[in-house]
Amino acid sequence: MGGFIARKPDICQSPTVQSLVLFSTAYPFSTSLEVNLPAVSAGIMELLGILNGHWAFTWVSQDRFSLPVVAIISIWIVLFSYMFYNLYLHPLSSFPGPWYAAISDIFFARTIVSGHAPKTIRALHERYGEVVRVAPGELSFSSASAWKDIYTQRKSGEIFTKDHKFYITDDTLRAPHVNSIINVEEHAKARKILSPAFSSRSLLDQEDVVIKYADMLMVAIAEESRKGPLDLDMYYNWVTFDVLGELAFGESFGSVEARKTDLWISTIMSMVSFIAWAAALYRVSPMLEKMIGLLVPPQMKKAAFSHVMSSKSKILKRVKRGEGEKKDFCSYVLDIKDEMGLNDWHLTSYASFLIMAGSETTTTVMSSLTYYLCRTPRVYEKLKHEITSRTATFPYLTAVIHEIMRIFPPVPFGLPRIVSKGGETVDGIFIPGGTTVSVHSWSSTHNAKNFKDPDSFVPERWLDPDNTDNFSASNPFLLGPRGCSGQNMAWMEMRILIAKMVFLFDYELVDEKLDWVRDSPNMIIRQKVELLTKVYPRDVK
């Protein structure tokens, strides 16, 4: 027995215990809904005070446990109470979902970086229904009506804001850009200033650029295909990046011409993985996210850093060059530079986002379509017939593009938004304010309630007047004020590339066992998969 009065202060007064308690309460509850954080922390301190007055006090005073041990036990109690609270007392506790997703953010964080998020979340929807609690403060939806409820303006005039846990920004690697600005007014300003870049007039100029690079690509494919099978995913990547390079910086990456992947392109996937890791770590603890450099594989960190540095040098080169005859995307970003207080990191971030947003997505559509056309010769023949007969309009081509973006949405993830203060109704259900909500795109387009035979590639569904599918459940470009600005450009580019590919070539997959859905890892967006294809220029076969 030791003289505890002299040796042991009240454990609640210990700065170490206090900071541990505050940290362990603050960070888990910070992901929770409209919780009064000081009140929760005070409650837990009170609880520790009671413990201190009873067993902890006695046990420490009797030298059975040292102060650090009591602190650790106390933290376990706090964590246990947190999990218990999440499971049984939380405002979302009545929503369906697995217990392991409800108790902490770890399950969802792991899902983000697992590479299998679309499959995992779809399986949860199939098991628990159209609304699933995927994290303590987060609900995922898969119904058609939730899209409008979550992403468009509410009757009250409010818009659910983007969730900062996902759209993380800092002043260097992830400086805010048009897509990641959280503040509604600030975003509206940035979007408005950029809008001329996406007008119908600009689209006409952009079409010339797309045709130029699409023609170069066709020549490259025709010539290279004589040497053996081609990884078409890489070829599509070259062309979409070159187009965006020219449109964004007034200078392409020169990949189609050199038939070689630029360093910028080769590091972009590491940047996306880095962003996915940041989002995953931030959910577990903002402190962990700050240590991301120590936690992700060194090659990923190196590639992400090199990507940012090459983006920065590209944008600075563009700024130095000044305005040319034609405006590029950078011209519009530079127009808002002073008004919005953008520094070099912001400019880098804008450029990097615009290029990534406009190229990886389109590449995904092109590669996925090549795969599905090879696997569904009926559709390929029908499309070939439409394109080679040069009709005035191409309704089947349009249906094919809708269907490929349904079966393999380029952004398959649920884009998270925060329910406004006071709560709102989503899909007919009242959701408390502060809840993170999203429509999981992949689950919505593979929900059998929305689409018959959701795993079958059937473009005809988009043309059949008697079809009963719910087309409003497929929104590859999102809806509302935060929807894709470049969708007209994307449609134009996809139509040109697909029409040229189908007009000029027949193709066949080399790997008979390739399963595009199973074999495409996903980190927010699809990661690269080799799409080795034997290409036959039509008159050669």
Ligand code: HEM
């Ligand atoms: C098939 C191709 C494409 C798909 C499926 C697609 C999809 C999307 C989606 C889902 C968003 C919303 C992201 C979010 O809320 O976090 C988005 C935003 C955006 N996309 Fe696209 N996109 C495509 C092509 C393009 C192209 C070619 C451009 C042109 C550069 C572009 C520019 C943008 C921009 C600027 C935003 C941000 C809009 C804002 O926040 O105001 N996208 N896109």
